[in-house]
Amino acid sequence: MAVTGVPAAGYTPAPMKQTLSTAYLDFANGTNDWAQQYLPDLMEKEAEVFGNRTISGFLSQVGAEESMSADQVIWTEQGRLHLSYKAVALTAAGAVGTLTFDSGSQDVDGNTVAALAHGIRPGDMLLVSDSDETVRCYVKAVTTAGAVTILRYDGANIVSGNLAAGDVSVLVYGSEYAKGTIGREGANKPQFKSRTNKPIILKDKYEVSGSDASQIGWVEISGEEGQSGYLWYLKASGDTKARFSDYLEMAMMESVAPTTALTNTATGAGVIGGTEGMWEALETRGNISNALDNTATLTEFDAIIDELDANGAIEENMMFLDRKTSLNIDDMLATLSDGSQGGVAYGVFNNEEDMALNLGFTGFRRGSYDFYKSDFKYLNDKSTRGLINSTDSTNAIHGVMIPAGVSSVYDQSLGKNLKRPFLHVRYRASQLESRKYKTWTTGSVGATSSDLDAMEMHFLSERCLVVQGANNFVLLKG
Numbered sequence: 467m468a469v470t471g472v473p474a475a476g477y478t479p480a481p482m483k484q485t486l487s488t489a490y491l492d493f494a495n496g497t498n499d500w501a502q503q504y505l506p507d508l509m510e511k512e513a514e515v516f517g518n519r520t521i522s523g524f525l526s527q528v529g530a531e532e533s534m535s536a537d538q539v540i541w542t543e544q545g546r547l548h549l550s551y552k553a554v555a556l557t558a559a560g561a562v563g564t565l566t567f568d569s570g571s572q573d574v575d576g577n578t579v580a581a582l583a584h585g586i587r588p589g590d591m592l593l594v595s596d597s598d599e600t601v602r603c604y605v606k607a608v609t610t611a612g613a614v615t616i617l618r619y620d621g622a623n624i625v626s627g628n629l630a631a632g633d634v635s636v637l638v639y640g641s642e643y644a645k646g647t648i649g650r651e652g653a654n655k656p657q658f659k660s661r662t663n664k665p666i667i668l669k670d671k672y673e674v675s676g677s678d679a680s681q682i683g684w685v686e687i688s689g690e691e692g693q694s695g696y697l698w699y700l701k702a703s704g705d706t707k708a709r710f711s712d713y714l715e716m717a718m719m720e721s722v723a724p725t726t727a728l729t730n731t732a733t734g735a736g737v738i739g740g741t742e743g744m745w746e747a748l749e750t751r752g753n754i755s756n757a758l759d760n761t762a763t764l765t766e767f768d769a770i771i772d773e774l775d776a777n778g779a780i781e782e783n784m785m786f787l788d789r790k791t792s793l794n795i796d797d798m799l800a801t802l803s804d805g806s807q808g809g810v811a812y813g814v815f816n817n818e819e820d821m822a823l824n825l826g827f828t829g830f831r832r833g834s835y836d837f838y839k840s841d842f843k844y845l846n847d848k849s850t851r852g853l854i855n856s857t858d859s860t861n862a863i864h865g866v867m868i869p870a871g872v873s874s875v876y877d878q879s880l881g882k883n884l885k886r887p888f889l890h891v892r893y894r895a896s897q898l899e900s901r902k903y904k905t906w907t908t909g910s911v912g913a914t915s916s917d918l919d920a921m922e923m924h925f926l927s928e929r930c931l932v933v934q935g936a937n938n939f940v941l942l943k944g
Contacts, residue, residue, distance in 0.1 A: 511686045512701075520690050521844040522711045525718060525931075528784060528868050530887045531902065533895035538664040539932060545657030549585045549638040550574050556594065556624070556634045563603070563624030565594075565614040565636060574776070575937070581612035585654040586638060592616065593637040599628035604642065665894055665930040666721065666741045667901075668713055672706040672923040674699040676911045679921055703923055707905075710925045714903070716850070718891060718931040719744045741930045744889070745863060749943075751936035753777070756944035759864045762794035764802075764832070770867070770940055771833055777937040780869040782836045787865035788845035788855065791942060795839060799830055837867075860944060867940035888938065893929040901928040 551573055555566040567581045586592070590605040594616070603616040603624075618624060625631050641650075683698045693704035721743035728738035748754070753773050757766035774780070787795070829838040842865060845851050855862035869888055893902040904926045907913070911921035933939070 512688055514688065518690060519849075520708050520712055521847065521850055522715050524786065524842065524844065525715050525889070525891060528786075528887070528889050530890040532890060532892055533900070533902070534665075534892045535894065535896050538662055539892050539930065540660060540662045541932065541934065542658045542660050543935060545659060546574065549654075550636065551579055551584060552635045553633045554636050556596075556631050558624035558631055561617060561621070561623050562606075563594075563616045563618075565616060565634075567612055570633070584612065584614075586614050586636070587641075587650065587652050587654075589641045589643055589650070590638050591619075591640045591642055593639055594629070595635045595637075596629055596632065598630070601627070601629055661934075663742045663892075663930045663932060664723075664739060665892065665928045666717065666739075667926065667928045668710070668717060670706060670710040670713070670925040672703045674702065674911070674921050676909075676919045676921070679911050699921075706923065707925065711903075712850075714927055714929065716844070717741075717743070718929070719844075721931075722746045742933075744866070744931055744933055745941065747931075747933035747936050748866070748939050748941040751933075752939040752941055753937070754941050754943055756942070758791050758794055758942055759862070759944065760794070762791070762798040764798070767798075767832055767837075771835055773940070774835065774938070778869070778935065779834075780938055781834060782838070782870035783940075784868050784870055785837055785839040785865055786842035786845075786868070787839055787942070788842060788852070788863075791864045792839060792841055842866075863941065863943050865942040867942070869935070869938040888934050890932050890934075891929050892932055893927065901926065903927050 551567070551571060553570045553572055555568050555571070557564045557566065565586075567579055567584055569578065571579045571584075573579055586605060586608060588605050588607055592603045592605060594601050594603050602619045604619060605614055606617055607615040609615070616624070679697070679699050681698075682696050684696070685698070686694070686696055687698065687701035688694050689701055689704040690708045691704035693700040721741045723740040723742050723746070724738075728740075729736075753770075755766075755770055755773075757769060774783070785795075828840070829836060831837070843850075845855065845863060845865065848856070851863065855864075893900075895902060904924075906924050907921060908915050908924070909918045909921040910916060911919075
C-alpha cells in the first residue's frame with residue numbers, strides 16, 4: 467500500500483526573499499474580515515508541525531574540528547605493508563617461469579604496477595596462484611627490465627598440474643638464502659599516498675529594517691536557536707542562523723571539486739574551486755555497497771565484512787542510515803530469533819509480555835566486528851537529501867558506515883605524525899582571525915555601525931572536510 471504525502475497546507479512556510487500575504491492570516495479581506503461581529507479565537511503560539519527541522523550534529527558525533535592557517539591541507543596515508551600483485555603475466559619454458567608486469571598488472575587496490583615498480587627481489591619466496599591451483603616458487607633472478615624468473619619448490623615444470631600460463635596472483639611470503647652468501651640485493655622503500663583538500667567560503671545574511679525590528683506581532687514565535695517572543699525578526703534571524711549551520715554540514719558532505727574551476731560567477735570575479743565532500747571522497751577512494759537498500763541478510767553483511775577484512779579490519783563501525791535501510795536491518799535481526807517467527811520474542815528482545823514488542827536494534831556483532839546504527843535525518847527529511855533520493859533512486863544514498871577510532875597520518879604542515887579521527891573538519895584560523903563560525907551585525911538598529919536604517923546579520927565560515935583512510939568506509943548507495 468502506497469503512502470500519500472501530506473497535502474499542501476493553506477500557507478507557505480518555506481523561506482522566501484520577501485514577506486508574502488500567503489504566510490499570514492488575513493483579517494482585512496475574505497472570511498476573516500475585521501467588520502465581522504464575532505471575535506475569532508486566536509491561537510497565538512506558532513505550531514511546530516515539522517519538529518526539529520535542523521540536521522546539523524552528524525559531523526560533531528563522528529569527527530573533530532581543527533584549525534589551519536593555509537589555503538590547503540595536505541596529508542599522507544600509509545600504503546600496504548606486504549607485497550602482493552594480481553593480473554601478472556606468467557610464461558613458462560619447462561621448469562623455468564617468467565612473471566611479467568604489463569599494462570594490466572595491478573596491486574590489490576587496483577593501482578597499475580609498472581614493470582620496474584614492483585618490489586620482488588632475487589631470493590624471495592612466492593605464492594603464485596590462478597583459479598585452479600596455488601604453487602610455491604623461488605625467485606631466481608630479476609632482470610633489468612623487471613621480469614621475474616621463478617622456479618617451483620616441488621621441482622616440477624612451472625605450468626604442470628593445474629597451474630596454467632596466463633594471468634596469476636603473486637604474494638611474497640619471505641626469502642631464503644644459502645649459507646655464506648652475500649646480503650640482500652636491492653631495498654624496498656615504504657609507499658605512501660598524498661591527499662589534499664582546500665577550504666571553501668560559505669556565507670549567508672539576514673536583513674530587517676529598523677521599523678520592522680520594533681514592530682510587535684501577534685504570533686508567538688519559537689525556533690531551534692532558542693528565539694521566542696512576539697518580534698518576527700527574531701524568528702527570521704534565528705531560522706537564518708539554523709539554516710546556515712545546516713549548510714556547514716551539508717556542504718561538507720555534498721561538495722565536489724570541479725574538474726575546471728568556475729569563474730565569473732554571481733558571487734564575485736574570483737575562482738570557485740570547490741572542495742572534496744564526503745560522498746565524493748568515498749566514491750573515489752572508499753567502498754560502495756548496494757546490498758542493503760532493498761533487503762538485508764547476513765550474507766550481504768558478510769560481503770561487507772570481507773571488504774573490511776581487506777582494508778584495516780577496524781572492529782567498531784558506526785552506520786548512519788535512512789529509514790528504509792535501518793528497517794531492513796531490523797527485519798534481518800528479528801528473523802534470526804526463533805520466537806519472532808511466531809510474532810512474539812519476549813526473552814530474546816529483552817521484552818516482557820505486558821510491554822510493547824521492541825523490534826528496533828541499535829547494534830549487533832558479527833564475527834569480530836561491532837556495528838552500531840543510527841537514523842540519519844539528512845537522508846530522510848523531504849526538504850534535504852530525502853527529496854533527491856526519492857527523485858533519483860538509482861543513485862540514492864542510503865547511508866554510510868564510518869570506522870570508529872583514530873588513524874595515524876603524517877601532517878606536512880606540522881611536520882610530524884598525528885592521530886586524528888578518520889573524519890574531521892579543518893577551518894581557517896590564526897591568532898588574529900577565526901573563520902570557524904563568524905557572525906557580525908551592521909546597520910543602525912541596536913549598536914549603530916552605519917547610517918543604514920536596517921540591521922544586517924552576516925554569517926561566514928571557511929572550511930573543508932578531511933576523510934582519512936576512506937578505504938575503511940562503506941557508502942551505501944543505489
